[in-house]
Amino acid sequence: MPTTPTLSRSDSITIGWDIGGAHLKIAVVDQQGHLLAVEQHPCALWRGLDQLTPLLSHITQTWGPCARHAVTMSGEMVDLFSDRIEGVRTLLQTFASFVDPQSIHVYCAHHVFLSIEETEGRESEIASANWLASAAWAAKHIPQGILLDIGSTTTDVLCFKEGIPQPCALGDADRLISEELVYTGVTRTPLMALAQKITWRGKARGVMAELFATTADVYRTLGVLPQDADQHETADGGPKTQAASMNRMARMIGLDGNALEPSAWIELAEVWQSLQQAQINHALRVARTRISSQPNLTGAELIPVIVAGVGRFLVQTLDHTIDFGSIGDLIPDTDQSLPLCDFASRCAPAVAVAALCHKTFMA
Numbered sequence: 001m002p003t004t005p006t007l008s009r010s011d012s013i014t015i016g017w018d019i020g021g022a023h024l025k026i027a028v029v030d031q032q033g034h035l036l037a038v039e040q041h042p043c044a045l046w047r048g049l050d051q052l053t054p055l056l057s058h059i060t061q062t063w064g065p066c067a068r069h070a071v072t073m074s075g076e077m078v079d080l081f082s083d084r085i086e087g088v089r090t091l092l093q094t095f096a097s098f099v100d101p102q103s104i105h106v107y108c109a110h111h112v113f114l115s116i117e118e119t120e121g122r123e124s125e126i127a128s129a130n131w132l133a134s135a136a137w138a139a140k141h142i143p144q145g146i147l148l149d150i151g152s153t154t155t156d157v158l159c160f161k162e163g164i165p166q167p168c169a170l171g172d173a174d175r176l177i178s179e180e181l182v183y184t185g186v187t188r189t190p191l192m193a194l195a196q197k198i199t200w201r202g203k204a205r206g207v208m209a210e211l212f213a214t215t216a217d218v219y220r221t222l223g224v225l226p227q228d229a230d231q232h233e234t235a236d237g238g239p240k241t242q243a244a245s246m247n248r249m250a251r252m253i254g255l256d257g258n259a260l261e262p263s264a265w266i267e268l269a270e271v272w273q274s275l276q277q278a279q280i281n282h283a284l285r286v287a288r289t290r291i292s293s294q295p296n297l298t299g300a301e302l303i304p305v306i307v308a309g310v311g312r313f314l315v316q317t318l319d320h321t322i323d324f325g326s327i328g329d330l331i332p333d334t335d336q337s338l339p340l341c342d343f344a345s346r347c348a349p350a351v352a353v354a355a356l357c358h359k360t361f362m363a
Contacts (some may be wrong), residue, residue: 012030012031012066012067013028013029013030013031013036013063013066013067014028014029014066014067014068014069014070014354014357014358014361015027015028015059015063015066015068015069015070015354016028016029016070016071016072016349016350016351016352016353016354016355016357017069017070017071017072017073017095017350017353018072018073018074018130018347018349018350018353019043019045019052019071019072019073019074019075019091019095020043020045020073020074020075020130021045021046021074021075021077021078021153022042022043022044022045022152022153022188022231022232023040023041023042023043023152023231024040024041024043024052024055025038025039025040025041025346025347025349025350026038026039026059026347026350027039027344027347027350027351027353027354027355028063028354029354029355029358033355033358033359035340035344035351035354035355037340038340038343038344038346038347038350038351039059039347040231040343040346040347041055041231042231042232043055043075044232045075045078045080046078046079046080047080048080049080049090049094052075052091052094053094053098056094056095056098057098060098060099066103067103067361068103068104068105068357068358068361069095069099069103069104069105070105070107070113070353070354070356070357070358071092071095071104071105071106071107071353072106072107072126072129072130072133072349072350072352072353073088073091073126073127073128073129073130074127074128074130075087075091076088076090076091076123076126076127076128077127077128077172084123084124084127084128085123085124085127087127088119088123088126088127089123092104092106092116092119092126096116101116102115104116105357105360105361106118106119106126107126107129107130107132107133107353107356107357108122108125108126108129109125109126109129109132109170110125111132111136111164111165113356113357113360114126124171125170127171128171128172129170130349130353131147131149131156131158131181131349132158132165132167132170133349133352133353133356134147134149134156134308134327134348134349134352135147135156135158135160135165135167136160136164136165136352136356137327137330137348137351137352137355137356138160138306138327138330139160139161139162139163139164139165140163140356140359141330142160142304142306142330143161143162143163144159144160144161144162144291144303144304145159145160145161145303145304145305145306146158146159146160146284146287146288146291146303146304146305146306147160147165147305147306147308147327148280148284148305148306148307148308148309148315149307149308149309149327149348150185150186150280150307150308150309150310150311150312150314151185151186151309151310151311152185152186152187152188152229152230152231152309152310152311153183153185153187153188153189154181154182154183154184154185155181155182155183155184155185155279155280155283155309155311156180156181156182157179157180157181157182157280157283157284157286157287158180158287159287159290159291161291166291167180168180168290179282179283179286179287180283180287182279182280182283184215184276184279184280185215185311186215186216186219186225186229186276186309186310186311186313186314187214187215187216187219187225187229187230187231187232187310188214188215188216188232189214189215189276190211190213190214190235191207191212191213191214191215191217191218191249191252191272192207192208192209192210192211192252194215194272194275194276194279195207195275196209198253198271198272198275199271200253200267200268200271201264201267205253206253207252207253208251208252208253208254210251210252211235212235212236212248212249212251212252213235213245213248213249213251213252214234214235214248215272215276216229216230216234216240216245217234217235217245217246217248217249217269218245218249218269218272218273218276219269219273219313220240220241220242220245221242221245221246221249221265221266221268221269222266222269222270222273223242224313225313226310226313229310234248235248236248242262243257243262246262246265246269249265249268249269249272250265250268253268273317276314277314277317277318280314280318281318284305284318288303291303304325305325306325306326306327306330307325307326307327307345308326308327308345308346308348309345309346309348310346312326312345312346326345327344327345327348329341
C-alpha cells in the first residue's frame with residue numbers, strides 16, 4: 001500500500017524501516033524532518049527471506065541513495081529463525097546487503113541508535129523494540145500519556161512521562177506478563193484465540209479450535225475494516241467479501257453461512273468484537289492505574305491516550321472516559337486531513353525511528 005508521491009530524490013533523506021513478521025513499513029523524512037512518504041507492504045517473513053529481499057531491492061532503488069537508514073524490527077520472532085538472536089543478526093545482515101552499512105542506524109531499547117558494528121552482543125535490545133520507538137516519539141510531544149498501538153496482530157499499551165517511555169518490561173515474555181503487550185489485532189488474530197466459549201442468541205456455545213476465521217472477518221462483517229487494511233490471504237484462501245467473512249465466522253461455531261440471515265452474523269461479529277474490546281480495555285485500565293500511581297502525575301482521568309495502528313477505528317468502542325488522540329496529530333507541518341497523516345498513524349514505528357534518527361543526527 002504505497003503512499004509515495006512523485007518527488008525528486010535526495011541524498012539527505014532519512015528512511016525509517018520497521019521490519020515486521022507480516023508487514024514491512026517505511027517512512028521517509030527530508031532534511032528538514034518533514035514527512036515525505038509512508039508505505040506498508042505485506043511481507044510473510046515466516047515463509048522465507050525471499051519475501052523480504054524483493055521489497056528491499058524495490059524500495060532502495062525507488063528512493064535512491066540517502067544519508068541514513070533507521071531500522072527497527074519485530075520480524076526476528078518468526079519461526080524462520082531458531083531464536084531471536086539469529087533473527088536480528090540475519091535481518092540486519094540481509095538489510096546491509098542492499099545499502100551502505102555505514103548508513104544504517106539500528107534502534108536499541110535504550111533509546112539510542114547503534115551502528116552495525118555496535119549491534120553485536122546487543123541483539124536482545126534490538127529485538128522487537130519498534131513499540132518503544134513509537135512511545136519515545138510520542139513522549140517528545142506530550143508530557144505524559146499512554147501509547148495505544150492496535151495493529152494487525154498485536155496491541156501495545158505503554159505509559160510515558162517527561163519525554164521518556166516508562167515500560168515495566170522490555171522482552172516479549174515479560175511484556176505479556178505486564179500486559180503492555182496484548183497478543184490481539186484487528187486482522188490476523190484467529191477467532192479461537194479470543195475465547196473457547198461464547199454466548200450468542202441466548203446460548204453458550206463452544207468455539208472450534210480451527211483457523212476458520214480471523215478478526216478481519218469480524219470487522220469486515222461489521223463494515224468498519226479499512227479497505228486496504230487486510231493485506232494477507234484469508235483463513236480459507238477465499239474472497240474478502242462480507243458474505244465470505246460471515247461464512248467463515250459461522251464455521252467457528254459449527255454452522256454454515258447460509259443457515260441464517262445476514263443480521264445473525266452481524267450479531268455474532270459484535271460478540272467477537274466485544275471480546276477483543278474487553279481485552280484491550282483491560283490492558284488500558286492496567287496502564288491507567290500504573291501511570292496514575294506514579295509520583296508527580298495527575299489523575300488517571302486526565303491522562304491522554306495516543307492511538308496508533310491500523311486498528312485505531314476500535315477506539316470508538318473503547319472506554320469513553322479516556323481522552324483519545326491520534327499519533328498522526330503529532331506530525332508537524334502536515335495537513336491532518338491528508339491520507340499521508342492517517343497512514344503515518346498505521347505505521348507509527350517506521351515514522352518514529354525516521355523522526356528520532358533525523359533529530360539525533362541533524363541536531
